[in-house]
Amino acid sequence: MSKDRKPAGESWESFADRRIREASEQGEFDKLPGLGQPIPGIDEPLDENWWVRQKLRNEGLSVVPPTIEARRKREQALEKVPSLGSEQAVRRLLEKVNETIREAQFSAAAGPAKGVHPVDIEQVVQQWREQRAEPQQP
Template identity: 50%
Template structure:
């Protein structure tokens, strides 16, 4: 246990003194990574960096609940359909995700509410055609 801060000494001076004394004793000499650059300094600052680092260090996975995973898959499928090479491919992509959505509505999935309805295939294909005309 560390000593108590003297009443007449400001916190900054007291803390600086404790750090200096610990350095002199060699308390920081054998820390992991000593003398090496801090990991991740070259990466873009992410406000959730500490959460991601903890998940990685603990070997955990961030599996989404099935309803959220299906919503994400539907969004990805819609983007793929809009970027499809042919009308038939766009139609196939939308029909496949619609079948998964219908199955989820019919059977129910664990997680938050799905809040997702099948896409209008003809509408998506029509948007695909219009995008190709531009």
């Protein structure tokens, strides 16, 4: 009979207890991740959706509406522009952001009524050039 199946006549509790004892004797619990460490969030207030939040965090997923996510990416890109070393890098970054914005604008997902507008690439590139041309002060 298979070791993975509960034998007829044995209670579920004794079957589970036996399997746990056997696994423990074989050392299968000796090197589990987090062994000897506190359980994360154990002292936080009870949240019935904790597992959903944890799953989203572990999978790198977001439930933020696409327009809000696009707005956040737009702001991050504009903050990054001054540190970029070439006009080509600036244009690539802004084109990628504008594509994200276009996708958000045509998304069927619910979001704020006031959307996010694409970046005027030529204007930002011009500002980037001007900042590069200004003499750096010590």
